[in-house]
Amino acid sequence: MSEAAANTAPIVKPKISRDDWIMRGAMILIALYLLICIAFPLYALLSKSFENAQGEFIGLKNYITYLTTPALSWSIGNSFKVTLMATVIVMFVAFIYAYALTRSCMPFKSLFKGIALVPILMPSLLPAIALVFFFGNQGIIKEWLFGAELYGPIGIVMGEVFYVFPHVMTIMLISMSLSDARLYEASEVLGASKIKTFFTVTLPSMRYGLVSAFFVAFTLIITDFGVPKVVGGQYNVLATDVYKQVVGRHDFQMGAVVSMALLIPAVFAFIADRIVQRKQVALLSARAVPFQPKPSKAFDRIMLAFCSLIGFIILSILAMAAFASVVKFWPYNLSLTTKHYNFKLMDGGGWDSYYNSIELATWTAIFGTAIVFFGAYLVEKSRGFQQGRTAMQALCMVPMAVPGLVLGLAYVFFFNSPDNPLNFLYHTMPILVICTITHFYTVAHLSAVTALKQMDPEFEAVSQSLKAPFYKTFWRVTVPVCTPAVLDISMYLFVNAMTTVSAVVFLYSSDTSLASVAVLNMDDAGDQSPAAAMGMMIVCTAAGVRLLHMILTRGIQSRTQAWRKR
Amino acid sequence: MASETAEPYLKIVGVTKKFGEFTALKDISLEVFEKEFVCFLGPSGCGKTTLLRAIAGLDIQTSGQVFQKGRDISDLPPSSRDFGIVFQSYALFPNLTVEKNVAYGLENQKVPQDRIKTRVAELLELVGLPDQGRKYPAQLSGGQQQRVALARALATEPGLLLLDEPLSALDAKVRARLRHEIKELQNQIGVTTIMVTHDQEEALTMADRIVVMNNGVIEQVGSPIDIYSHPASPFVADFIGTTNFIDAKLQTPTSAQIGNFEVSLSASPPDLSAGQDVTLCIRPEDVLTGSRVDGAPNQIELGIHHVEFLGSFHRLHTDPVSGDTSLMIDVSVARAREIDISVGSRIQVALPAEHMNVYPARG
Numbered sequence: 001m002s003e004a005a006a007n008t009a010p011i012v013k014p015k016i017s018r019d020d021w022i023m024r025g026a027m028i029l030i031a032l033y034l035l036i037c038i039a040f041p042l043y044a045l046l047s048k049s050f051e052n053a054q055g056e057f058i059g060l061k062n063y064i065t066y067l068t069t070p071a072l073s074w075s076i077g078n079s080f081k082v083t084l085m086a087t088v089i090v091m092f093v094a095f096i097y098a099y100a101l102t103r104s105c106m107p108f109k110s111l112f113k114g115i116a117l118v119p120i121l122m123p124s125l126l127p128a129i130a131l132v133f134f135f136g137n138q139g140i141i142k143e144w145l146f147g148a149e150l151y152g153p154i155g156i157v158m159g160e161v162f163y164v165f166p167h168v169m170t171i172m173l174i175s176m177s178l179s180d181a182r183l184y185e186a187s188e189v190l191g192a193s194k195i196k197t198f199f200t201v202t203l204p205s206m207r208y209g210l211v212s213a214f215f216v217a218f219t220l221i222i223t224d225f226g227v228p229k230v231v232g233g234q235y236n237v238l239a240t241d242v243y244k245q246v247v248g249r250h251d252f253q254m255g256a257v258v259s260m261a262l263l264i265p266a267v268f269a270f271i272a273d274r275i276v277q278r279k280q281v282a283l284l285s286a287r288a289v290p291f292q293p294k295p296s297k298a299f300d301r302i303m304l305a306f307c308s309l310i311g312f313i314i315l316s317i318l319a320m321a322a323f324a325s326v327v328k329f330w331p332y333n334l335s336l337t338t339k340h341y342n343f344k345l346m347d348g349g350g351w352d353s354y355y356n357s358i359e360l361a362t363w364t365a366i367f368g369t370a371i372v373f374f375g376a377y378l379v380e381k382s383r384g385f386q387q388g389r390t391a392m393q394a395l396c397m398v399p400m401a402v403p404g405l406v407l408g409l410a411y412v413f414f415f416n417s418p419d420n421p422l423n424f425l426y427h428t429m430p431i432l433v434i435c436t437i438t439h440f441y442t443v444a445h446l447s448a449v450t451a452l453k454q455m456d457p458e459f460e461a462v463s464q465s466l467k468a469p470f471y472k473t474f475w476r477v478t479v480p481v482c483t484p485a486v487l488d489i490s491m492y493l494f495v496n497a498m499t500t501v502s503a504v505v506f507l508y509s510s511d512t513s514l515a516s517v518a519v520l521n522m523d524d525a526g527d528q529s530p531a532a533a534m535g536m537m538i539v540c541t542a543a544g545v546r547l548l549h550m551i552l553t554r555g556i557q558s559r560t561q562a563w564r565k566r
Numbered sequence: 567m568a569s570e571t572a573e574p575y576l577k578i579v580g581v582t583k584k585f586g587e588f589t590a591l592k593d594i595s596l597e598v599f600e601k602e603f604v605c606f607l608g609p610s611g612c613g614k615t616t617l618l619r620a621i622a623g624l625d626i627q628t629s630g631q632v633f634q635k636g637r638d639i640s641d642l643p644p645s646s647r648d649f650g651i652v653f654q655s656y657a658l659f660p661n662l663t664v665e666k667n668v669a670y671g672l673e674n675q676k677v678p679q680d681r682i683k684t685r686v687a688e689l690l691e692l693v694g695l696p697d698q699g700r701k702y703p704a705q706l707s708g709g710q711q712q713r714v715a716l717a718r719a720l721a722t723e724p725g726l727l728l729l730d731e732p733l734s735a736l737d738a739k740v741r742a743r744l745r746h747e748i749k750e751l752q753n754q755i756g757v758t759t760i761m762v763t764h765d766q767e768e769a770l771t772m773a774d775r776i777v778v779m780n781n782g783v784i785e786q787v788g789s790p791i792d793i794y795s796h797p798a799s800p801f802v803a804d805f806i807g808t809t810n811f812i813d814a815k816l817q818t819p820t821s822a823q824i825g826n827f828e829v830s831l832s833a834s835p836p837d838l839s840a841g842q843d844v845t846l847c848i849r850p851e852d853v854l855t856g857s858r859v860d861g862a863p864n865q866i867e868l869g870i871h872h873v874e875f876l877g878s879f880h881r882l883h884t885d886p887v888s889g890d891t892s893l894m895i896d897v898s899v900a901r902a903r904e905i906d907i908s909v910g911s912r913i914q915v916a917l918p919a920e921h922m923n924v925y926p927a928r929g
């Protein structure tokens with residue numbers, strides 16, 4: 001046959017096996033889930049922003065009103081101002097902290113790593129409440145602000161720096177530990193000074209990590225609602241504005257408009273971050289030799305001092321939150337009591353809201369992990385169906401770009417619509433579970449993908465040659481091998497379901513009040529000590545789950561070390 | 567090996583595989599007979615694995631057909647085909663014991679438990695690992711893992727065994743031993759086998775027939791001896807063993823001019839005409855030296871430029887014959903005692919016509 005003949009030979013259309021059908025069917029189901037739970041609600045939100053209160057289409061009128069009412073559009077500038085300020089500060093602090101952990105020989109590194117993660121366990125309302133006890137009108141060290149007011153930009157910046165520190169620090173830590181020791185050796189051999197090495201090797205090799213950390217911090221801060229809610233005072237930012245429009249003024253249309261204003265920067269930051277991450281992956285493929293720091297007395301001491309200071313601040317904020325929850329009557333009677341934990345007497349739903357939170361977190365962890373892991377498996381390991389897989393992959397990334405408040409409000413519009421057959425879900429536990437899974441879908445999906453990518457790609461091929469259906473190999477090989485990752489994902493979902501406020505604040509009902517929402521409501525009512533107490537319940541639960549996760553992971557690792565390669 | 571007239575066990579017709587714009591396989595046709603051991607041999611990236619995966623149905627070809635035992639399997643998924651496969655990575659399930667790995671395929675065939683047990687024991691015996699069944703793959707050496715993968719692939723008694731570089735992850739000693747063992751095993755159970763390798767020695771020692779591939783096309787198919795002594799192209803001659811490439815001009819179909827020498831040839835391809843530039847290939851060990859030169863045609867006297875000692879023989883590099891073409895000549899240690907092979911001395915050699923292959927001039 002000639003070349004030309006080969007070109008015109010009929011294209012072979014592969015027959016689709018039973019496995020392929022099942023996998024595609026399952027993938028379409030999960031894609032449908034994501035469409036219903038993210039794309040449709042966002043569309044509902046978008047269309048709401050073009051309607052008046054009667055539901056008639058009025059074009060850009062709401063947006064024009066928004067932009068021409070200074071009292072409303074004021075918050076755009078505010079949001080950007082405090083976000084940029086907090087981002088710069090947290091980047092600076094986290095950089096030095098991560099630098100100390102990777103490039104010095106100071107002692108207690110793992111302790112400092114642990115302390116840096118403490119803020120993850122708290123709903124962002126809680127550090128803000130602790131700040132009130134430090135710097136508020138009756139704060140113990142309010143003089144330290146030299147007469148400035150906590151409520152407003154200062155409080156927001158302080159709270160946000162605390163809240164996003166672990167996320168930013170982790171990104172920097174990873175980025176720093178990836179850099180190649182050989183470059184440092186080369187630089188040393190060439191006689192470059194430490195400072196020159198820092199600017200010619202360290203910083204350039206971290207550039208993607210730094211950019212990524214910037215965007216992550218920016219997004220987390222601009223979309224955070226807990227901190228400005230507690231210490232924002234009269235200083236409006238986008239996130240509190242959404243809440244005020246919807247909960248305070250019942251102006252859903254304006255709420256939708258402000259949500260769009262919040263969504264746009266988040267989407268931009270997200271896209272920029274994805275572009276940068278892709279570049280970093282390309283950089284990674286070259287095999288690097290990990291850097292080993294050499295002891296240097298003075299440098300190590302400075303780094304130890306810095307980390308101790310930051311660690312001390314983190315722990316004292318936690319300690320203040322704990323103290324606030326047990327102090328009898330701040331600041332007049334500082335004796336201790338457990339009465340604030342008697343939530344029955346408070347509005348906010350009492351202990352029921354705590355139990356509801358546990359329930360929410362448990363369902364989120366169970367169903368979320370199952371859906372996310374199986375979905376990631378299908379995207380990674382199914383055969384053919386390239387366009388379907390690419391579309392699914394893209395859909396899995398969308399939730400990360402959507403701030404919790406925006407998602408929550410979108411759910412209100414979508415699920416509360418009388419025309420929606422899913423309307424029965426509104427104000428139930430399932431809708432909270434669905435919303436929370438969706439909110440945290442992307443990060444969980446990415447960790448599942450990472451774990452799956454580390455598996456031999458030929459497992460599926462071998463299992464097909466042995467005529468094993470894919471679900472058998474999934475269940476007998478993939479899941480057991482990925483158990484640590486599965487545990488990581490479920491813990492991530494559990495802890496976030498416990499601490500999140502933003503996505504669920506529009507969706508809970510009197511029967512499904514949640515602990516984090518209770519913190520918000522009690523703080524709103526001026527009951528700061530009970531709010532701190534509920535916050536501490538969340539912290540303790542999240543910490544307990546982390547501990548349990550650690551024990552489980554250790555147990556599994558030692559039970560399976562016979563077959564796991566070290 | 568089956569006779570030429572027998573129905574081939576596997577028949578590949580006009581298979582082309584494209585990855586986007588890139589064509590990894592160009593119109594490949596091939597037949598494999600029952601109980602045969604065939605090696606796909608070629609440099610890395612030439613499309614061997616792609617062809618193997620098309621046969622397995624793991625990455626189905628863009629166009630062309632595959633028949634197994636006369637059945638058209640071109641568009642079938644792997645689960646509807648009949649083969650066992652061993653990958654370079656072995657892809658053993660790490661969390662299952664050796665026994666469970668080997669039993670994996672049998673379980674899917676709903677074989678009763680006690681039957682599975684005896685079959686697994688049988689297979690482990692066959693691959694020489696009778697008492698390693700309870701261990702995990704990570705607790706075995708590379709060579710042992712390789713054998714487990716082989717046992718797993720053979721467990722369901724497939725009609726076709728596919729091996730993708732099964733030995734390349736092992737060190738040289740183990741590799742040499744396993745070569746022999748795999749070949750032995752294949753003989754014993756008589757399963758039709760296709761093995762992919764880029765290692766010519768592996769292909770030469772194991773295969774009944776070798777399929778030499780390059781850039782997505784088949785360069786030559788033949789027995790190891792056939793391919794070694796009558797390479798169909800300069801590429802094959804170069805890729806398998808060592809060869810001298812000599813620039814020459816064809817005078818008549820049976821003679822050529824190398825610089826100032828004229829040599830006779832046994833035959834040249836009919837598509838070459840007199841006066842055309844050609845390349846002559848002759849293997850260093852086929853160049854006659856010492857007493858064997860006496861009376862032989864195509865004698866040339868050459869200066870010795872450089873000598874390599876390679877254990878059982880010396881390899882002489884001569885001064886240029888024509889242009890910058892010099893010759894490599896292998897001289898056994900025994901023969902080296904009877905002639906002077908010191909650098910700078912001159913040596914009388916003969917280029918036997920029957921060992922000289924003629925090709926159109928390269929590039």
Ligand SMILES: Nc1ncnc2c1ncn2[C@@H]1O[C@H](COP(=O)(O)OP(=O)(O)O)[C@@H](O)[C@H]1O
Nearest residue numbers: 585588590608609610611612613614615616617
């Ligand atoms: N999935 C793929 N996508 C794109 N190109 C591929 C893919 N698989 C193989 N190729 C290309 O096809 C060619 C042949 O690959 P392969 O069959 O693996 O070679 P080898 O002979 O080393 O086994 C290579 O150039 C490779 O880059």
Ligand SMILES: [Mg+2]
Nearest residue numbers: 614615731762
């Ligand atoms: Mg290959």
